[in-house]
Amino acid sequence: MTKYKIKPLAPDKVKTYSLKSRKSKVDTHTFAKVLSGDETIATFIDSFPDILAGKDFKSFIKRAKKAKEGNKPIIFALGAHVIKVGLNPLIIDLMKSGWISALALNGAGIIHDFEIAFAGHTSEDVAAQIKDGQFGMARETGEHLNKAIAKGSKKNLGLGEAVGAMISSSDFPHKDLSLLSCAYDLNIPVTVHVALGTDIIHFHPDVNGAAIGKISLNDFFLFCSLVERLNGGGVYVNVGSAVVLPEVFLKAVSFVRNRGSVLKNFSTAVFDFNLHYRPYENVVRRPLMNKKDGFYFIGHHEIMIPLLAASLKSTSI
Secondary structure: OOOOOOOOOOHHHOOOOOHHHOOOOOOHHHOOOOOOOOOOHHHHHHOOOOOHHHHHHHHHHHHHHHHHHOOOOEEEEEOOHHHHOOOHHHHHHHHHOOOOOEEEEEHHHHHHHHHHHHHOOOOOOHHHHHHHOOOOOOHHHHHHHHHHHHHHHHOOOOHHHHHHHHHHOOOOOOHHHOHHHHHHHHOOOEEEEOOOOOOHHHHOOOOOHHHHHHHHHHHHHHHHHHHHOOOOOOEEEEEOOOOHHHHHHHHHHHHHHHOOOOOOOOEEEEEEOOOOHHHHHHHHHOOOOOHHHEEEEEOOHHHHHHHHHHHHHOOOO
16 A cells, blocks of 8 residues: 555546547658669659658759759858768769759868879878878978969969869879869869868968968858859758858858848758758758758768769659
């Protein structure tokens, strides 16, 4: 016998209803479809369940296709990890086929892109190199990029255009795999947004902080012009940048609206292998008037970006 004076409630007076009459979030019509293994990419995407990320992915692909058909911009903002996991060929193909109208990179992006073009390899072993101070000391990376930046500053260019012009005019053996070079040849704008002190070229002998700041700021205002054009159906995609590019995007949105420009009815998406605060808040949530216009997809870049590229290029989705 319990010593408590308060008695438990009993379920005997609970009012129930038929499960068949209840509105539910999931039903069999939204389930995944079984595949044989020989289907097209369009059939593969269609087989995703119309639930959560499966539904979102199909919706985002349709929005991107509508943007391309309507000649609206599709801007890809890329963290350097995208380059480091071997995705340059896919990004270049999307540029050539009209799926990317502009690129935004952080400072590390130009480093890895240059090293691919110049040497065919990149991404040093930081743990091994930093023990004796050799991390970031590759001579050609600092020399070529800092000289391109200084030259671009004198011409009042943006950083992306300055480096793109340098690689494009070079005889580097792998420049066909350079995002900056291919974008320059295609006349696709590339903006580069630098945080001073974060990149290895900032401690090389040829570094010029004034030049870096000047042409990176030029790129910020070019980026603002690109963001302004998202109004009415454009698409902005942040891939693998957790801090710098989401912050730059948020400031660009505010700047554009402060000037009196209308910036609404556009879509954003983040592709990353973790859920990060700034991409979610600054790309998916805060800039948008409609919460349904923002998407967040979690997965490894080396899997998700090939899936995205193939889905965009499929004519049947």
